[in-house]
Amino acid sequence: MLSQNDLLQAVPHAFTTTDLPYGEKTTGKVRDTYTQDNQRILITTDRVSAFDRVLGAIPFKGQVLNQLSAWWFKQTRDIVANHVIATPDPNVTIAHDADTLPVEIIVRGYITGVTSTSLWTLYNAGDRTPYGIPLPDGLQKNDPLPTPIITPTTKATGGAHDERLTRDEILESGLVAPDLYEQVEAAALAIFARGQEVANKAGLILVDTKYEFGLINGELALIDEVHTPDSSRYWILDTYQPGSTTEPKN
Numbered sequence: 001m002l003s004q005n006d007l008l009q010a011v012p013h014a015f016t017t018t019d020l021p022y023g024e025k026t027t028g029k030v031r032d033t034y035t036q037d038n039q040r041i042l043i044t045t046d047r048v049s050a051f052d053r054v055l056g057a058i059p060f061k062g063q064v065l066n067q068l069s070a071w072w073f074k075q076t077r078d079i080v081a082n083h084v085i086a087t088p089d090p091n092v093t094i095a096h097d098a099d100t101l102p103v104e105i106i107v108r109g110y111i112t113g114v115t116s117t118s119l120w121t122l123y124n125a126g127d128r129t130p131y132g133i134p135l136p137d138g139l140q141k142n143d144p145l146p147t148p149i150i151t152p153t154t155k156a157t158g159g160a161h162d163e164r165l166t167r168d169e170i171l172e173s174g175l176v177a178p179d180l181y182e183q184v185e186a187a188a189l190a191i192f193a194r195g196q197e198v199a200n201k202a203g204l205i206l207v208d209t210k211y212e213f214g215l216i217n218g219e220l221a222l223i224d225e226v227h228t229p230d231s232s233r234y235w236i237l238d239t240y241q242p243g244s245t246t247e248p249k250n
Contacts, residue, residue: 065228072226079190082221098214102155107192108208109148111139132166184213195227207233
């Protein structure tokens with residue numbers, strides 16, 4: 001059996017999940033994770049459902065996601081210098097140990113969606129301050145928001161997700177310290193703005209996205225993919241259409 005050091009030194013070479021004897025295995029939606037001594041090696045898979053909806057059943061979509069996230073982090077590392085995931089190979093990533101913040105940050109540039117917690121559902125039901133954020137009257141479904149807004153949720157655990165939270169609830173409950181949460185919000189909005197610029201140049205609209213943050217040695221870090229189809233929603237700029245549908249995806 002390869003040792004931990006052997007595996008870390010061998011990262012530039014591709015592994016397959018069935019051949020990697022590395023500690024405890026956890027199977028996820030996007031990757032298989034092998035954990036030992038607080039060090040994780042993540043193996044990309046093709047179990048990425050968002051790619052099926054956006055790009056169809058393309059081969060090697062796990063590798064595509066892996067490399068997209070690595071590319072996006074390079075474009076935004078002047079905003080957040082630390083990323084928990086290192087990507088030296090299309091098939092393998094190393095995830096460093098980090099203290100995960102208990103909230104996920106959703107940044108939205110458009111009022112859309114059909115779920116019970118989506119902006120459009122709440123707004124259409126008469127809520128003009130969804131997530132505690134005042135919105136003007138007269139918005140229509142899929143309209144751009146006056147400015148991008150943050151709608152935080154609890155960190156997904158045990159299938160729970162999309163709990164409605166407000167900034168005040170996060171601070172009052174002590175989920176995240178006020179000064180750290182200010183840093184998180186500023187970083188999320190800056191990364192989203194960078195994403196909008198790049199998407200626009202590619203003929204796309206970055207509609208909304210999810211960021212997960214944590215701390216590495218007390219410093220803010222991104223701890224998940226950045227602007228991939230598994231974490232972000234894109235529309236085609238000229239038509240507002242995701243592919244061949246007749247209206248933006250909800």
